[in-house]
Amino acid sequence: MASTIPVKIEFTGGLEILFSHQRSHKIALPSSDPSTNQPANVGFLIDWLCKNLMKDPREDMFVLEGTVRPGILVLINDADWELEGQEAYELQAGDEVVFVSTLHGG
Amino acid sequence: MPPRECEICHTNRAQILRPKNHARICAPCFIAIFEDEVAETVTSTNLFNPGERVAIGASGGKDSTVLASVLKTLNDRHNWGLDLVLLSIDEGITGYRDHSLEAVKRHSEQYDLPLKIVSYADLYGWSMDQVVAQVGKKGNCTYCGVFRRQALDRGAAMLGVGHVVTGHNADDVAETVLMNLLRGDLPRLSRATSIVTSTPSAALPENGEGEIKFTNVKRSKPLIYAYEKEIVMYAHHKKLDYFSTECIYSPEAFRGSARTLIKNLERIRPESILDVVRSGIDMAKLVPGAEEQNSQRACGGENKAAAAKTDEGDGLGGCGSSKESGGEMAAMEQKLLQDEEAQANGNEVEIKMPKKTVNSQNGVARDTQDAADAEIDVKNGQQQSPAQQTVPIRTKEEKKSRKRGKDAPPPKQKLGQCERCGYLSSQSVCKACVLLEGLNKARPRTGIEVGGGD
Ligand SMILES: [Zn+2]
Ligand SMILES: [Zn+2]
Numbered sequence: 001m002a003s004t005i006p007v008k009i010e011f012t013g014g015l016e017i018l019f020s021h022q023r024s025h026k027i028a029l030p031s032s033d034p035s036t037n038q039p040a041n042v043g044f045l046i047d048w049l050c051k052n053l054m055k056d057p058r059e060d061m062f063v064l065e066g067t068v069r070p071g072i073l074v075l076i077n078d079a080d081w082e083l084e085g086q087e088a089y090e091l092q093a094g095d096e097v098v099f100v101s102t103l104h105g106g
Numbered sequence: 107m108p109p110r111e112c113e114i115c116h117t118n119r120a121q122i123l124r125p126k127n128h129a130r131i132c133a134p135c136f137i138a139i140f141e142d143e144v145a146e147t148v149t150s151t152n153l154f155n156p157g158e159r160v161a162i163g164a165s166g167g168k169d170s171t172v173l174a175s176v177l178k179t180l181n182d183r184h185n186w187g188l189d190l191v192l193l194s195i196d197e198g199i200t201g202y203r204d205h206s207l208e209a210v211k212r213h214s215e216q217y218d219l220p221l222k223i224v225s226y227a228d229l230y231g232w233s234m235d236q237v238v239a240q241v242g243k244k245g246n247c248t249y250c251g252v253f254r255r256q257a258l259d260r261g262a263a264m265l266g267v268g269h270v271v272t273g274h275n276a277d278d279v280a281e282t283v284l285m286n287l288l289r290g291d292l293p294r295l296s297r298a299t300s301i302v303t304s305t306p307s308a309a310l311p312e313n314g315e316g317e318i319k320f321t322n323v324k325r326s327k328p329l330i331y332a333y334e335k336e337i338v339m340y341a342h343h344k345k346l347d348y349f350s351t352e353c354i355y356s357p358e359a360f361r362g363s364a365r366t367l368i369k370n371l372e373r374i375r376p377e378s379i380l381d382v383v384r385s386g387i388d389m390a391k392l393v394p395g396a397e398e399q400n401s402q403r404a405c406g407g408e409n410k411a412a413a414a415k416t417d418e419g420d421g422l423g424g425c426g427s428s429k430e431s432g433g434e435m436a437a438m439e440q441k442l443l444q445d446e447e448a449q450a451n452g453n454e455v456e457i458k459m460p461k462k463t464v465n466s467q468n469g470v471a472r473d474t475q476d477a478a479d480a481e482i483d484v485k486n487g488q489q490q491s492p493a494q495q496t497v498p499i500r501t502k503e504e505k506k507s508r509k510r511g512k513d514a515p516p517p518k519q520k521l522g523q524c525e526r527c528g529y530l531s532s533q534s535v536c537k538a539c540v541l542l543e544g545l546n547k548a549r550p551r552t553g554i555e556v557g558g559g560d
Contacts, residue, residue, distance in 0.1 A: 013168070013338065014350035070369035073338060079121040080339075083110060083130060100342060101350070102168075102277075102334045103365075 004028035005040065005093045009049065013101035015072065018056040025053060029091060042076065043067075043087030045097065062099075071103040114139070121343075125333045125376030133343040140332070140340050145180050148328055151301055154188055154269070161193035161267040163258050164221070166209030166349040169273025172337045173329055175346055177271070178217040191267060192217075195257045196225040197250055198233025209349040224261035226253055230538070232545055240545055249545075252537045256529055259323040267323075274327040277334035277372075280379045281364045283386035288364070296390030299383065302326045333379060335372075 009025040016023045033044040040048075046068060050059055061069065067087065068074055074081035075098040076089055091097075110120045110130055118132035131139070147153070154160060162177060164170045174192060181188045194210045196203050207223060214221035227233045230253055232240075237249045262270045279298060286295035297303065303325045329337065341348055371378040523529065524536035531537070 012342075012350075070366070070373045073335060075342070078133070078343075079119065080123045082123045083120055098342075100338055102338045103369075 003031045005031045005091060005095075007045070007091055008094075008096040009053070010096070010098040012098065013072075014103070015062065015099050015101045018054055018058065018062055019049075020055045027053065039090045041087060041091065042074070042081065042085075042089045042097065045091060046087070068099070069103075071101065073100040073102060074098070075100070122336075122339055125335055125372065126380055128376075136336075137340060137343060140336055141176055141179060141183075144176050144328055144332065145184065147301070147331055148180070148186075153301070153326055153328060154186060156187045157189065158269055159189040159191070159267045161191050161222075161258070161262045161265065161270045162219070163270055163272045164192040164194050164210045164213065165273075166194075166206035166213070167273070168338055168341050168348045168350065169275055169278075169329065169334075171209070171213060171273075171346050171348040172341050173271060173273040174213055174217055174219065175344065176340075177328065178219060190219050191265065192219050192221040193258065193261050193265065193267070193270065194221065194223045195254065195261060196223050197254075198226050198235050199238075200235055206349040209347065212347065222261070222265050224257070224264060226257065228264075229253070229257055229260045230542060232542070237545065240548060249541055252541055256527075256536075256538055259325070259529075262323045269324045269326070272325065272327050273329055273337075275329045275332050275334045275337055276379050276383050277365075277368055279327075279330055279386065280368050280382040281361060283382050284364045284367065285360060288360075292389065292393045295386055296393040299386040299390050301328075301330050331380065331383070333376075335376075 005028070007027050007029045009027055010023055011019050011025075012023060019025065027049075029040050029045060029048060032039055033041070036044075038044075046063060050063060054062065062072070063069060074086075076084040077096055078098070081089065112118045112120050112132035112135055113129050114131050114135040118134065120130035121133045122131050122136045123129075124131065124136075160177075162170060162174045164174055174190075177188070177190060180186065181190060192210060192214055194207060196207060210221060210223075213219070225233065227236075232253075234246065234250055238246045241249065258270045258272070262268070282298040283295055286292070286298060340346075368379060368382070522531060522534065524531040524539055525534050526539040527536060529536045529538065533540075535543075
């Protein structure tokens with residue numbers, strides 16, 4: 001039971017301030033979503049990151065209405081998450097997920 | 107599921123979903139097509155002249171970093187012969203620009219482009235830290251924003267560069283279009299959509315032998331058709347290092363809401379962003395005077411161009427630019443209007459500010475101050491002692507004839523230039539000069555004489 005999968009997470013474009021000002025994180029994600037008993041997908045990952053990795057109270061700078069805030073790009077293994085199924089993408093061990101904000105000063 | 111292949115090369119795995127046309131392409135094809143499209147924008151609009159000196163307004167942020175990287179690449183690839191320089195503005199906020207200027211310095215080395223940093227202290231005699239010390243934290247964004255509008259033009263003129271490019275992207279322009287639509291400001295909407303936001307002013311004489319006056323600096327935005335998403339993707343896949351932050355003083359208001367609206371629309375229908383930009387361009391053609399404005403900007407559309415800058419900031423991020431507080435700006439407009447009223451009522455005071463004092467305080471302000479003085483001289487059509495900057499007193503009769511009567515409605519925006527610095531302004535004295543006057547009045551060490559103007 002309670003097995004985990006290693007996933008590499010990166011926050012850039014200003015999002016790192018919400019996560020201890022740290023750009024790269026290696027996490028051990030529960031391999032299944034306990035609320036659904038389904039394999040962990042990106043939707044579950046986002047929720048998990050909010051509950052377990054975010055140190056800043058401003059959750060709405062990362063998620064809005066149950067998904068990543070518009071203006072934040074998500075890359076799954078360096079590809080646009082829209083090409084990979086977005087929240088429904090099931091994470092594999094060793095996957096890399098990058099969150100890039102386009103909302104900060106440029 | 108098996109990885110989907112790139113629609114262009116049919117070899118690599120698709121990594122990017124293009125917002126404008128839903129194409130699924132690989133990173134190398136994306137980088138190539140992104141660069142080609144910027145090149146197409148530049149060549150189809152004849153944006154540059156061969157050999158032209160062009161300053162890239164560089165903040166170290168994503169947009170200007172990508173702009174610098176792409177222009178450098180294209181200039182080399184297509185032999186455009188541009189003399190490119192990075193131009194950064196240091197507002198003088200302790201701890202705020204430090205990291206972004208470090209990024210710009212790295213870019214200068216990485217892209218082999220010379221870097222010039224000019225500070226608010228250079229340009230205005232006041233750093234933002236000094237402004238904050240004077241006026242407090244509340245309201246200082248207004249100063250930052252107003253100073254910023256002219257900073258790139260002034261900085262470019264100091265360097266003798268007549269053309270500044272900024273990193274404004276399609277999302278920025280769509281935001282501005284929406285904001286002006288929501289405010290019912292169609293004239294300003296039409297200005298915002300122009301790829302060139304100001305052209306050299308024919309109204310002012312050349313300053314000496316081909317010297318560039320800051321009121322003659324051309325501004326343009328080569329990334330106007332590039333999605334912010336693609337700019338970020340380009341930076342990501344080219345592994346460009348850029349700096350992102352929020353200004354420590356930045357508020358969010360009307361533009362923030364417009365931005366949120368744009369991003370929400372993009373998620374549902376990504377074409378919306380370019381469609382808003384195109385709609386803005388099409389609507390601009392319907393605005394009375396737009397034709398004259400677009401074809402003959404050099405002959406009197408200056409204040410419109412200035413107003414467009416007003417809305418856009420300089421694409422350098424930070425306080426008072428893209429995140430400018432609408433409410434705060436509105437309050438300042440009100441204040442400036444009241445000041446004008448006070449002037450009209452004859453409450454104006456004369457200020458004589460020994461220039462040496464200002465310079466000795468700031469050390470580096472001399473050139474700019476000289477340039478500003480030169481412009482005042484040109485504007486007044488008379489020589490003044492370089493040792494002092496005099497604010498002319500107008501007689502009440504002059505004022506009456508220039509200003510509205512007490513019960514008349516506020517003046518309509520009209521073409522014109524600041525009578526002090528020559529900058530494009532719809533008021534007789536531009537906001538920067540009004541704010542500077544207030545700051546300099548309050549600065550005890552400048553030895554200001556306040557004469558009885560009433
Ligand atoms: Zn390809
Ligand atoms: Zn002025």
